Each structure stands twice: as structure tokens, then as C-alpha cells.
Amino acid sequence: MSSRRSRSRQSGSSRITDDQINDLVSKLQQLLPEIRDRQPDKVSSANVLQETCNYIRSLHREVDDLSERLSELLATTETTSAQAAIIRSLLM
Amino acid sequence: MASSLISNPVENSDRSRESKKKKKKIQNQNQNQNQKQTRWKTKFEQQIYSSKLLDALRHVHRNPSSAASSDTPLRGRAVREAADRALAVAAKGRTRWSRAILTNRLKLRFKKHKKQRVTVTGNSRSKKPGVSILRLKGKKLPALQRRVRVLGRLVPGCRELSFPVLLEEATDYIPALEMQVRAMTALAELLTSADAGSGAAC
Numbered sequence: 059m060s061s062r063r064s065r066s067r068q069s070g071s072s073r074i075t076d077d078q079i080n081d082l083v084s085k086l087q088q089l090l091p092e093i094r095d096r097q098p099d100k101v102s103s104a105n106v107l108q109e110t111c112n113y114i115r116s117l118h119r120e121v122d123d124l125s126e127r128l129s130e131l132l133a134t135t136e137t138t139s140a141q142a143a144i145i146r147s148l149l150m
Numbered sequence: 151m152a153s154s155l156i157s158n159p160v161e162n163s164d165r166s167r168e169s170k171k172k173k174k175k176i177q178n179q180n181q182n183q184n185q186k187q188t189r190w191k192t193k194f195e196q197q198i199y200s201s202k203l204l205d206a207l208r209h210v211h212r213n214p215s216s217a218a219s220s221d222t223p224l225r226g227r228a229v230r231e232a233a234d235r236a237l238a239v240a241a242k243g244r245t246r247w248s249r250a251i252l253t254n255r256l257k258l259r260f261k262k263h264k265k266q267r268v269t270v271t272g273n274s275r276s277k278k279p280g281v282s283i284l285r286l287k288g289k290k291l292p293a294l295q296r297r298v299r300v301l302g303r304l305v306p307g308c309r310e311l312s313f314p315v316l317l318e319e320a321t322d323y324i325p326a327l328e329m330q331v332r333a334m335t336a337l338a339e340l341l342t343s344a345d346a347g348s349g350a351a352c
Contacts, residue, residue, distance in 0.1 A: 074314050082317040089324045107297035110320055114304045117327040124334040125233060126226035131341040132211050133225070145340055146201050 079103070086110055190325035199240045200333045206232040231255070237330050245322050246315075250307020 083103045088094050090109045093101055189195075210228050234251050241248030301316060302309045305323050308316050 074312070078314055079317075082314055082321065086317055086321055086324075089321065104294050104297055107294065107301055110324070111297060111300050111304055114301075114320070114324065114327065117324070117331060118304075120331050121233060121327065121334065122226065122230055124331065124338060125229035126223075127338050128207065128334060128341070129225040129229045131338060132207055132229075145337075146204060148340060 189322070190329045195240065196329055196333050196336075199236060199329065200337055202239065203233055203236045203333060204337065206236050233330060233334060237326055241322075241326065245319060246311070247306045247308060247319050247323050248326075254306065 080103075083106050084098050087096075087098065087101060087106050087109075090106070090113050092113070093106065093109050207229060210225075210232050235255060238248035238251035243249055298313060298316065301320060302311065305316070305319050308319050311319065
């Protein structure tokens, strides 16, 4: 972070600069599948935040669905320790 | 002339020292960035998480008394909590959201046993919660502030954080969630095929 220009009107109690914020927002944009391909200057930070919230919510929903599915599977499968070892070796 | 000859080597050595320091700093930063870039994305991490998750889930089903075994939604909830806990452990305590997940579970258990109102006083590390948000974007204040609040509620333990810290936490939380989804999907596929296999054998 070479340039530390700050638009804040405070006397310097806040060390958060616009550059830092923009950097973080663009990094966040790269993570979001919906808007990562758009030009950074066409996406406002409010937009990025909105997409972030939507994406996190959809991920939470996926995890909830998967949890339900897994709980049903585990209930019916009744894995013995041998089967669990097999599963673990397959995962590895 | 003599003085300039003498002063030059001194300057050169200083400059070379400074440039070495700068190079080291840049290398460290690059290493940190590389670590951050591959974090949550390597297959290795996912496999470790999957095996931890499997162990935790088997524990959940060994002790049906802890979660009502007859209700599917409650069992799904127990699985979700185990998955979140395993994810938080995989984070190795480097992020606030992971620490918040782990401490929240303790607080909840404490609540149940003592039957008291444990007031959860937000994150003790919260500094200047509203100041940075208010001073940065004058025009879009309501919309931006609203969205920041919503985001703070979605990421565990991040309700009272300042804007840049919240963004950093979100930047780590999203790949972690993605890994969680990948691992749980793979586990579900594996169990489905294992189930089908054993069913066909019978």
C-alpha cells in the first residue's frame, strides 16, 4: 500500500483509507461467481455487498440441505467402523 | 572528490540494505498472499475436513440422546452444527468467524445448564463500529450501511466489526463455506453410492 491518501475528514484517528476499502471490495468481488467477470468500475461496492449477502445466504441454504441429506443417509446406512474406514480411505 | 568517493559506498551499502529489506518484505507479503490464495482450495484441506466431519457425524449418531433422534429437522440441525464446528476448527483460529462459532457453542451449552440469561456482549475487539462507515460514503450511506449490517449478521461473530475487518472476514468465510459444500456433497455422494452398493449386495 504505497499511497495513503485519505478522504476522511477526521484528523487521522481512522487509519482506514479508501484505497484499502477498494482493495478489499475488489478482492471480495473476485470471489463472487455472479459478478467476478464484470469490470470492477462497473460494479459498485453496494452491489458487491449485496451479492456477497446473497451468495452467503445461498451457501448456507446448500449446507442446510446437505446436512439434512447427510443426516438421513447416516441414519439409514448405520456405518460400522469398518465401513467408515473404507470411506475415509476413499476420501484420501 | 574524495568526500564523494567516501560517501558513495556508504550510500550504496545503505541502499542495498534497504533494498534487501524491501525484497524480504515483498517476499513475505507474497508468501502470505499465496497462502491466502490457496487457503480452503487445496484438496488436502478438503480431505482433512471431510474425515474430521465424518468422525463428528458418527459421534452425533452414536449419541441420539443429545439430539432428538426421531425428528429429522433436529438431526439435520445437529449435522449442520457439527459441520460448522469442524469448519471452524479447520480454520485454526486465525479468523474471527471461526472463533465465534466455537465460543458460541460453549455459550449455548452454558445457557442450557444454568438456565440463566447470558448476555452475549458482541465482539470485545469491536472498535469504532459506526465511525468508519459513516465517514466514508456520504451519499450512499443508507443503502451501504444497511448492506453492511446484513453482512455482519450473516457472518458469525461479525456484528460489531468495522467495515474493512468485516470485509476481510467475509473474504475468508466465503471460500470456507464453498469448501464445506464441496466436502459435504462428496460425502453425500459417497454414502449414497455405498448405500446403493450394499443394498444391491443384499
